[in-house]
Amino acid sequence: MSASGLSRRRVPNASQSPDDEHTDSNNNINNGPSRNGSIRTNTPPLNHSISTHAGSAFQGGSKIAYDPRDLSQDASEEAKVGGKMPKLTILEEVLLLGIKDKQGYLSFWNDNISYALRGCILIELALRRRIALVRDPNRRRTPLGDRLVEVIDDRQTGETILDEALRMMKAQEVDKMSVNSWIDLLSGETWNVMKIGYQLKQVRERLAKGLVDKGVLRTEKRNFLLFDMATHPVADIRTKEGIINRVVSLLTSTTSAVPPSALDKEGVQCRAMRAVCLVCAAYTASVLDNAFGRLGYEEREAAFSRADEILAEFVCWPLGGGDSGSVSTARRRQAAAAGRIASGGEISGRESVLGLVAEVRKESIDGDEDVGFELIAGVLEVLSKLDSLL
Numbered sequence: 001m002s003a004s005g006l007s008r009r010r011v012p013n014a015s016q017s018p019d020d021e022h023t024d025s026n027n028n029i030n031n032g033p034s035r036n037g038s039i040r041t042n043t044p045p046l047n048h049s050i051s052t053h054a055g056s057a058f059q060g061g062s063k064i065a066y067d068p069r070d071l072s073q074d075a076s077e078e079a080k081v082g083g084k085m086p087k088l089t090i091l092e093e094v095l096l097l098g099i100k101d102k103q104g105y106l107s108f109w110n111d112n113i114s115y116a117l118r119g120c121i122l123i124e125l126a127l128r129r130r131i132a133l134v135r136d137p138n139r140r141r142t143p144l145g146d147r148l149v150e151v152i153d154d155r156q157t158g159e160t161i162l163d164e165a166l167r168m169m170k171a172q173e174v175d176k177m178s179v180n181s182w183i184d185l186l187s188g189e190t191w192n193v194m195k196i197g198y199q200l201k202q203v204r205e206r207l208a209k210g211l212v213d214k215g216v217l218r219t220e221k222r223n224f225l226l227f228d229m230a231t232h233p234v235a236d237i238r239t240k241e242g243i244i245n246r247v248v249s250l251l252t253s254t255t256s257a258v259p260p261s262a263l264d265k266e267g268v269q270c271r272a273m274r275a276v277c278l279v280c281a282a283y284t285a286s287v288l289d290n291a292f293g294r295l296g297y298e299e300r301e302a303a304f305s306r307a308d309e310i311l312a313e314f315v316c317w318p319l320g321g322g323d324s325g326s327v328s329t330a331r332r333r334q335a336a337a338a339g340r341i342a343s344g345g346e347i348s349g350r351e352s353v354l355g356l357v358a359e360v361r362k363e364s365i366d367g368d369e370d371v372g373f374e375l376i377a378g379v380l381e382v383l384s385k386l387d388s389l390l
Contacts, residue, residue: 081129082363083269087214089159090127090277091120093243095207096216098287101240104220104231106204112386116285117203118186119379121165122149122179123277126379127270128157130166132371133378134176144317144378145180161206168198179378208232216240244291247282250275250310251303252295256355272359276314277376283307284383309353315381318368320357 088096098106098113106113125131133139134148151170156163165186177185184190188199209232211217216239217232234240250262263271282288288307292300313320364370 081269084267086264086268089124091117092207092211093278094281094285096240097282097290101234104233110286113285115187116281116383118183119383120281122379123376126372126375133375135371144381146178148176148178150176180382183382247291251306256352258356258359270363273363279307280311280380284386311384313353313357315384317374317377
């Protein structure tokens with residue numbers, strides 16, 4: 001310790017042993033005039049690697065204080081769920097689609113997004129293999145939304161909202177509840193006063209602050225006549241543009257093959273299923289039209305109809321049933337006609353969606369017995385009736 005205060009310990013490079021460091025220190029201390037009067041220096045050559053301080057954040061700094069068990073745990077997690085976790089959750093992507101770029105707030109007339117975000121919580125937990133439907137052979141006799149949910153892995157995900165919901169569901173393991181019931185409880189749309197404590201509050205604001213921490217949004221204060229409100233304009237426009245490009249690519253595709261531009265980065269877990277959930281959740285949350293600013297009128301109508309077609313195929317189990325009745329027949333006919341217009345009559349809208357169904361089936365673990373994907377279909381089935389619920 002020096003007289004002026006604490007001094008930072010010097011850490012040797014990987015190519016330099018501790019003995020070499022000690023030798024260098026002694027040589028530096030002995031630098032000075034030699035007996036014959038010449039100046040003796042031990043200046044290292046230009047190609048000599050420069051030592052760095054412990055904990056340096058600059059390029060070339062030594063990496064210290066990491067636990068190898070964390071790396072092995074991450075590797076086992078990726079192997080279990082089938083890939084890396086994306087940077088943003090489906091909740092954050094849906095919210096980001098709804099936020100106005102410069103103003104930094106959602107539309108005041110959107111009544112659907114709060115309920116849809118609670119459904120996205122269940123979707124994200126199911127994709128991360130934390131929750132699933134109860135493996136009851138008799139569950140097929142009940143509607144998808146009324147099938148019971150259970151926690152299959154109570155480890156934390158690192159996302160505060162997901163972990164909070166997971167703890168609630170774990171505490172309710174004795175008296176399991178259905179998909180529909182959990183969405184009602186988390187959103188506060190329940191008449192049961194005894195379970196009002198399950199409501200997740202300020203989800204949109206907490207998601208926005210999480211996006212601020214991730215560098216996607218920034219925080220500003222905006223005056224609305226009589227009061228000030230914190231807003232969150234978009235700071236990283238490339239991230240939002242990437243989400244919009246994926247959505248538009250999926251909804252304007254004219255072939256049965258899923259375009260690579262409609263999927264997340266290579267190696268991300270369940271890329272095809274995540275693309276489906278993003279489109280369907282944004283559609284039911286009434287934020288999908290914010291992604292169609294670059295499209296003309298006919299292209300917008302065709303894209304909306306394609307989203308309706310996708311929702312119709314994924315609200316039933318096994319996937320691809322398409323005749324579940326959750327989407328109106330008139331809308332389905334409109335979607336099929338729009339699909340033929342968009343593709344020049346070469347391929348119908350349903351046929352192109354069935355190609356997406358095939359890609360999602362490849363990501364399932366047990367095929368039609370994948371209770372995680374079955375839960376996602378149940379959530380989408382509940383969200384498809386959102387206009388009649390609210």
